[in-house]
Amino acid sequence: MARPAVSIAPAYGMAPAALLRRGSGDGAAPFRLVKRVGETLTRWMPAKLMWSRLKAPVVSFTFDDFPKSAWTVAGPILAQHGARATYYTAGSRCGRVADGVRQYDRDDLAAVAGAGHEIGCHGFSHVDPSTLSDAELDADAQRNLAFLRETLGDVSLSSFAYPNGEVTPRTKLHYAGAFPTSRGIHPGVNAGMIDLAQLRTVSLSNCEREPGSLQRWVEQARERNGWIIFVTHDVTERPEYWGCTPKMLDAALTESRRAGLAILPVRSALARACS
Numbered sequence: 001m002a003r004p005a006v007s008i009a010p011a012y013g014m015a016p017a018a019l020l021r022r023g024s025g026d027g028a029a030p031f032r033l034v035k036r037v038g039e040t041l042t043r044w045m046p047a048k049l050m051w052s053r054l055k056a057p058v059v060s061f062t063f064d065d066f067p068k069s070a071w072t073v074a075g076p077i078l079a080q081h082g083a084r085a086t087y088y089t090a091g092s093r094c095g096r097v098a099d100g101v102r103q104y105d106r107d108d109l110a111a112v113a114g115a116g117h118e119i120g121c122h123g124f125s126h127v128d129p130s131t132l133s134d135a136e137l138d139a140d141a142q143r144n145l146a147f148l149r150e151t152l153g154d155v156s157l158s159s160f161a162y163p164n165g166e167v168t169p170r171t172k173l174h175y176a177g178a179f180p181t182s183r184g185i186h187p188g189v190n191a192g193m194i195d196l197a198q199l200r201t202v203s204l205s206n207c208e209r210e211p212g213s214l215q216r217w218v219e220q221a222r223e224r225n226g227w228i229i230f231v232t233h234d235v236t237e238r239p240e241y242w243g244c245t246p247k248m249l250d251a252a253l254t255e256s257r258r259a260g261l262a263i264l265p266v267r268s269a270l271a272r273a274c275s
Protein backbone atom coordinates (compact mmCIF):
# COMPACT_ATOMS: atom_id res chain seq x y z
CA MET A 1 0.00 0.00 0.00
CA ALA A 2 1.35 3.40 -0.88
CA ARG A 3 1.85 5.98 1.77
CA PRO A 4 -0.58 8.87 1.80
CA ALA A 5 0.54 12.07 0.15
CA VAL A 6 3.00 13.70 2.47
CA SER A 7 4.66 17.02 2.79
CA ILE A 8 8.40 17.05 3.07
CA ALA A 9 8.15 20.29 5.02
CA PRO A 10 9.21 22.02 7.07
CA ALA A 11 11.77 23.37 4.71
CA TYR A 12 15.12 23.89 6.23
CA GLY A 13 18.29 25.69 5.21
CA MET A 14 19.41 26.06 1.68
CA ALA A 15 21.43 23.27 0.12
CA PRO A 16 25.17 23.89 -0.26
CA ALA A 17 25.97 26.19 -3.15
CA ALA A 18 28.19 23.40 -4.39
CA LEU A 19 25.05 21.53 -5.44
CA LEU A 20 24.49 23.93 -8.29
CA ARG A 21 28.07 23.68 -9.44
CA ARG A 22 28.11 19.92 -9.69
CA GLY A 23 27.89 18.40 -13.08
CA SER A 24 25.55 15.78 -14.40
CA GLY A 25 27.67 12.87 -13.28
CA ASP A 26 30.09 12.63 -16.14
CA GLY A 27 33.30 11.16 -14.93
CA ALA A 28 35.94 8.54 -15.50
CA ALA A 29 35.05 5.54 -17.61
CA PRO A 30 35.05 3.05 -14.69
CA PHE A 31 32.66 5.30 -12.80
CA ARG A 32 30.35 5.55 -15.80
CA LEU A 33 30.38 1.76 -16.20
CA VAL A 34 29.50 1.19 -12.54
CA LYS A 35 26.75 3.77 -12.83
CA ARG A 36 25.34 2.16 -15.93
CA VAL A 37 25.26 -1.26 -14.30
CA GLY A 38 23.54 0.29 -11.28
CA GLU A 39 20.90 1.93 -13.45
CA THR A 40 20.20 -1.35 -15.20
CA LEU A 41 19.92 -3.15 -11.88
CA THR A 42 17.20 -0.79 -10.72
CA ARG A 43 14.83 -2.25 -13.31
CA TRP A 44 14.99 -5.58 -11.48
CA MET A 45 15.26 -4.20 -7.96
CA PRO A 46 11.77 -3.43 -6.70
CA ALA A 47 11.75 -0.92 -3.88
CA LYS A 48 8.08 -0.07 -3.34
CA LEU A 49 5.79 -2.69 -4.80
CA MET A 50 2.04 -2.30 -4.83
CA TRP A 51 -0.67 -4.31 -6.50
CA SER A 52 -2.66 -1.89 -8.61
CA ARG A 53 -6.37 -1.94 -7.83
CA LEU A 54 -7.33 -0.08 -10.95
CA LYS A 55 -10.60 -1.36 -12.33
CA ALA A 56 -10.32 0.83 -15.41
CA PRO A 57 -7.33 2.27 -17.28
CA VAL A 58 -5.88 5.67 -16.47
CA VAL A 59 -3.32 7.98 -18.05
CA SER A 60 -1.19 10.79 -16.66
CA PHE A 61 0.48 13.50 -18.73
CA THR A 62 3.73 14.77 -17.23
CA PHE A 63 6.14 17.56 -18.09
CA ASP A 64 9.67 17.69 -16.71
CA ASP A 65 11.84 20.69 -15.68
CA PHE A 66 9.62 22.48 -17.15
CA PRO A 67 10.02 24.46 -20.40
CA LYS A 68 7.85 27.53 -20.80
CA SER A 69 6.02 25.98 -23.76
CA ALA A 70 4.87 23.11 -21.53
CA TRP A 71 2.52 25.71 -20.11
CA THR A 72 1.99 28.36 -22.79
CA VAL A 73 1.45 25.84 -25.60
CA ALA A 74 0.44 22.65 -23.78
CA GLY A 75 -1.79 24.37 -21.22
CA PRO A 76 -4.50 25.39 -23.73
CA ILE A 77 -4.42 21.93 -25.34
CA LEU A 78 -4.89 20.26 -21.96
CA ALA A 79 -7.73 22.68 -21.21
CA GLN A 80 -9.47 21.81 -24.49
CA HIS A 81 -9.56 18.20 -23.32
CA GLY A 82 -10.49 19.07 -19.74
CA ALA A 83 -7.26 17.39 -18.63
CA ARG A 84 -5.00 18.09 -15.68
CA ALA A 85 -1.35 17.11 -15.75
CA THR A 86 1.67 16.85 -13.48
CA TYR A 87 4.51 19.35 -13.83
CA TYR A 88 7.74 17.98 -12.32
CA THR A 89 9.41 21.25 -11.44
CA ALA A 90 13.10 21.93 -10.85
CA GLY A 91 13.55 25.22 -8.98
CA SER A 92 16.94 25.97 -10.51
CA ARG A 93 15.36 26.08 -13.98
CA CYS A 94 13.11 29.05 -13.13
CA GLY A 95 13.63 32.02 -15.44
CA ARG A 96 16.52 30.38 -17.26
CA VAL A 97 17.36 29.08 -20.70
CA ALA A 98 18.52 25.49 -20.27
CA ASP A 99 20.04 23.58 -23.18
CA GLY A 100 18.72 26.28 -25.50
CA VAL A 101 15.14 25.99 -24.24
CA ARG A 102 13.35 28.83 -22.45
CA GLN A 103 12.13 27.58 -19.08
CA TYR A 104 9.15 28.58 -16.94
CA ASP A 105 9.08 31.66 -14.76
CA ARG A 106 7.24 32.32 -11.51
CA ASP A 107 4.12 33.61 -13.27
CA ASP A 108 3.95 30.37 -15.29
CA LEU A 109 4.34 28.32 -12.13
CA ALA A 110 1.52 30.19 -10.40
CA ALA A 111 -0.70 29.83 -13.48
CA VAL A 112 -0.05 26.09 -13.77
CA ALA A 113 -0.95 25.49 -10.14
CA GLY A 114 -3.91 27.88 -10.39
CA ALA A 115 -5.31 25.86 -13.29
CA GLY A 116 -5.42 22.78 -11.07
CA HIS A 117 -2.40 20.93 -12.37
CA GLU A 118 -0.21 19.02 -9.94
CA ILE A 119 3.22 20.37 -9.10
CA GLY A 120 5.73 17.55 -8.60
CA CYS A 121 9.34 17.55 -7.44
CA HIS A 122 12.20 17.18 -9.91
CA GLY A 123 14.88 18.21 -7.41
CA PHE A 124 16.09 21.80 -7.17
CA SER A 125 19.47 21.50 -8.80
CA HIS A 126 18.58 18.98 -11.52
CA VAL A 127 21.81 17.09 -11.04
CA ASP A 128 22.33 13.34 -11.26
CA PRO A 129 21.14 12.13 -7.83
CA SER A 130 23.95 9.58 -7.67
CA THR A 131 26.44 12.45 -7.31
CA LEU A 132 24.81 13.53 -4.04
CA SER A 133 24.90 11.96 -0.59
CA ASP A 134 21.61 11.05 1.08
CA ALA A 135 21.84 14.22 3.18
CA GLU A 136 22.41 16.30 0.05
CA LEU A 137 19.45 14.64 -1.66
CA ASP A 138 17.25 15.63 1.26
CA ALA A 139 18.63 19.16 1.23
CA ASP A 140 18.02 19.46 -2.51
CA ALA A 141 14.39 18.33 -2.16
CA GLN A 142 13.85 20.68 0.75
CA ARG A 143 15.34 23.53 -1.24
CA ASN A 144 12.93 22.79 -4.08
CA LEU A 145 9.99 22.77 -1.68
CA ALA A 146 11.10 26.07 -0.14
CA PHE A 147 11.43 27.59 -3.61
CA LEU A 148 7.95 26.42 -4.67
CA ARG A 149 6.38 27.73 -1.48
CA GLU A 150 7.69 31.21 -2.21
CA THR A 151 5.23 31.28 -5.12
CA LEU A 152 2.57 28.70 -4.25
CA GLY A 153 2.21 29.01 -0.51
CA ASP A 154 1.71 25.92 1.62
CA VAL A 155 2.03 23.38 -1.18
CA SER A 156 2.97 19.78 -0.50
CA LEU A 157 4.68 17.46 -2.95
CA SER A 158 3.87 13.79 -3.36
CA SER A 159 5.27 12.98 -6.81
CA PHE A 160 8.95 12.90 -7.72
CA ALA A 161 10.69 12.35 -11.06
CA TYR A 162 14.39 11.45 -11.33
CA PRO A 163 16.34 14.22 -13.10
CA ASN A 164 17.29 12.88 -16.54
CA GLY A 165 15.81 9.58 -15.40
CA GLU A 166 19.10 8.81 -13.63
CA VAL A 167 18.62 6.31 -10.84
CA THR A 168 20.83 3.90 -8.91
CA PRO A 169 19.92 1.30 -6.27
CA ARG A 170 20.90 3.73 -3.49
CA THR A 171 18.98 6.71 -4.79
CA LYS A 172 15.99 4.53 -5.62
CA LEU A 173 15.80 3.33 -2.03
CA HIS A 174 16.27 6.88 -0.81
CA TYR A 175 13.40 8.33 -2.82
CA ALA A 176 11.18 5.32 -2.05
CA GLY A 177 11.13 6.64 1.49
CA ALA A 178 10.88 10.31 0.61
CA PHE A 179 7.93 10.44 -1.80
CA PRO A 180 4.82 8.31 -2.40
CA THR A 181 5.83 7.91 -6.05
CA SER A 182 9.00 8.34 -8.10
CA ARG A 183 8.84 8.32 -11.87
CA GLY A 184 11.66 6.96 -13.98
CA ILE A 185 12.04 6.74 -17.74
CA HIS A 186 11.99 3.00 -18.40
CA PRO A 187 9.28 2.40 -20.98
CA GLY A 188 6.13 0.53 -20.09
CA VAL A 189 2.59 0.56 -18.78
CA ASN A 190 2.14 0.30 -15.02
CA ALA A 191 -0.23 -2.62 -14.41
CA GLY A 192 -0.62 -5.47 -11.94
CA MET A 193 2.31 -5.34 -9.51
CA ILE A 194 3.81 -1.89 -9.94
CA ASP A 195 6.93 -0.32 -8.43
CA LEU A 196 6.03 3.09 -7.05
CA ALA A 197 9.73 3.89 -6.62
CA GLN A 198 10.32 3.75 -10.37
CA LEU A 199 7.09 4.16 -12.29
CA ARG A 200 7.35 3.36 -15.97
CA THR A 201 6.69 5.92 -18.64
CA VAL A 202 5.86 6.36 -22.30
CA SER A 203 7.78 9.09 -24.09
CA LEU A 204 5.66 11.27 -26.36
CA SER A 205 8.76 12.13 -28.35
CA ASN A 206 9.31 8.44 -29.03
CA CYS A 207 5.66 8.08 -30.02
CA GLU A 208 6.26 10.86 -32.50
CA ARG A 209 9.27 9.05 -33.97
CA GLU A 210 7.53 5.66 -34.09
CA PRO A 211 4.20 5.91 -35.93
CA GLY A 212 1.56 3.60 -34.50
CA SER A 213 3.27 3.23 -31.11
CA LEU A 214 0.91 5.67 -29.39
CA GLN A 215 -2.08 3.52 -30.33
CA ARG A 216 -0.27 0.35 -29.21
CA TRP A 217 0.57 1.77 -25.78
CA VAL A 218 -2.96 3.03 -25.23
CA GLU A 219 -4.40 -0.30 -26.30
CA GLN A 220 -2.09 -2.12 -23.91
CA ALA A 221 -3.28 0.09 -21.03
CA ARG A 222 -6.91 -0.50 -21.98
CA GLU A 223 -6.49 -4.28 -22.12
CA ARG A 224 -4.63 -4.49 -18.78
CA ASN A 225 -6.49 -1.77 -16.83
CA GLY A 226 -3.09 -0.14 -16.71
CA TRP A 227 -1.69 3.28 -15.97
CA ILE A 228 0.22 5.08 -18.70
CA ILE A 229 2.42 7.98 -17.66
CA PHE A 230 3.27 10.04 -20.71
CA VAL A 231 6.36 12.21 -20.39
CA THR A 232 7.57 15.12 -22.44
CA HIS A 233 9.38 18.42 -22.05
CA ASP A 234 8.89 21.31 -24.48
CA VAL A 235 5.82 21.38 -26.71
CA THR A 236 6.60 23.27 -29.89
CA GLU A 237 6.40 22.89 -33.64
CA ARG A 238 10.12 22.09 -33.64
CA PRO A 239 10.69 20.37 -30.30
CA GLU A 240 13.98 19.38 -28.79
CA TYR A 241 14.83 15.66 -28.68
CA TRP A 242 12.79 15.04 -25.51
CA GLY A 243 9.92 17.33 -26.47
CA CYS A 244 6.92 16.85 -28.71
CA THR A 245 4.74 18.81 -31.09
CA PRO A 246 1.35 20.26 -30.14
CA LYS A 247 -0.16 17.82 -32.65
CA MET A 248 1.38 14.85 -30.81
CA LEU A 249 0.11 16.02 -27.43
CA ASP A 250 -3.36 16.56 -28.86
CA ALA A 251 -3.27 13.11 -30.50
CA ALA A 252 -2.29 11.44 -27.23
CA LEU A 253 -5.13 13.18 -25.38
CA THR A 254 -7.61 12.32 -28.13
CA GLU A 255 -6.50 8.68 -28.32
CA SER A 256 -6.65 8.32 -24.54
CA ARG A 257 -10.20 9.68 -24.44
CA ARG A 258 -11.25 7.50 -27.37
CA ALA A 259 -10.01 4.37 -25.59
CA GLY A 260 -11.79 5.33 -22.37
CA LEU A 261 -8.72 6.13 -20.26
CA ALA A 262 -9.33 8.49 -17.35
CA ILE A 263 -6.89 11.40 -17.54
CA LEU A 264 -5.51 12.18 -14.09
CA PRO A 265 -2.44 13.84 -12.54
CA VAL A 266 -0.02 11.35 -11.01
CA ARG A 267 -1.17 12.03 -7.45
CA SER A 268 -4.82 11.38 -8.35
CA ALA A 269 -4.00 8.30 -10.41
CA LEU A 270 -2.08 6.87 -7.45
CA ALA A 271 -5.08 7.44 -5.17
CA ARG A 272 -7.26 5.55 -7.62
CA ALA A 273 -4.73 2.70 -7.91
CA CYS A 274 -4.74 2.38 -4.10
CA SER A 275 -8.51 2.39 -3.58
Ligand SMILES: [Zn+2]
Nearest residue numbers: 064065163164
Ligand atom coordinates in the same frame (compact mmCIF):
# COMPACT_ATOMS: atom_id res chain seq x y z
ZN1 LIG B 1 14.57 17.01 -16.17
